Amino acid sequence: MQEHIGLIILIAVIVIPVIWVIVTYNNLVNLRQCCLNAWSQIDTELKRRYDLIPNLVDTVKGYAKYERDVLQNVTEARTKAVASTGSPASQAVDENNLIISLRQLFGVVEKYPDLKASQHFLKLQSELTNTEDRIQASRRFYNGNVRDLNTMIQSFPSNIIAGLFGFKTQEFFEIEDTGVRLASPASFDK
Numbered sequence: 001m002q003e004h005i006g007l008i009i010l011i012a013v014i015v016i017p018v019i020w021v022i023v024t025y026n027n028l029v030n031l032r033q034c035c036l037n038a039w040s041q042i043d044t045e046l047k048r049r050y051d052l053i054p055n056l057v058d059t060v061k062g063y064a065k066y067e068r069d070v071l072q073n074v075t076e077a078r079t080k081a082v083a084s085t086g087s088p089a090s091q092a093v094d095e096n097n098l099i100i101s102l103r104q105l106f107g108v109v110e111k112y113p114d115l116k117a118s119q120h121f122l123k124l125q126s127e128l129t130n131t132e133d134r135i136q137a138s139r140r141f142y143n144g145n146v147r148d149l150n151t152m153i154q155s156f157p158s159n160i161i162a163g164l165f166g167f168k169t170q171e172f173f174e175i176e177d178t179g180v181r182l183a184s185p186a187s188f189d190k
Contacts, residue, residue, distance in 0.1 A: 024161040031149035035170050038142035039088070042173060045135040046081070046095070052131060053078045053102070056124045060105060063115035067108045070101070077101040088142075088173035095175055102128075139173050146170040 057071050064071070077098040084094040106125075115121055150169045153162040161167075 021161055024158050025165060028149070028152060028158070028162055028165070028167050031145065031152060032167065032170075034145040035142065035149055038138065038145045039173075041138040042135065042142055045131060045138050049128065049131045049135065050078055050082050052124060052128050056105070056121075056128065059118065059121045059124060060109060060112075060115060063112045063118070064108055070104050070108050074098075074101045074105050088171045092173055092175055099175065139175070143172045143174070146172050 053074065057074055060067070061071055077094075077100075081091075081094040081098045084091045109115055109121070149167075152158050153167050153169050
């Protein structure tokens, strides 16, 4: 009987840590996959925004013939953002520049009442605003997954498994001006 108890204790001392390593490793893999999936969702929404911008620029171009610099800035910022494939932090820099140029574009729109009333422009503006909302939601989802992964990678004792298997912390996707909304402000002029 003593031999069985000793054998059971020996097996428990070996099996429990092995099970813990397997569970911890699988949790790290799961969190990493969640981060990749969440980044894919951000990428999809960013591509949607990139596809909307040329239509928006063309619409504004028809009304605002004297605003070439602003239109060119938007086009150049879009081109840089589309080409940006680096880390989330480097992509955030290009996204911030694009957002700034789009805000300037919407500032120009305020000078052209006919453009502000154009159904085509209003539809594009609405689609872009909805896309911005989805980008923000996707960004929050991604950053939440990154937070969970980074916490597990940095917390004891799971940091031991993370280190053994080469898990690395991920960068957050942070846009500097989190209050950005591209819709024109409400006007109550009479």
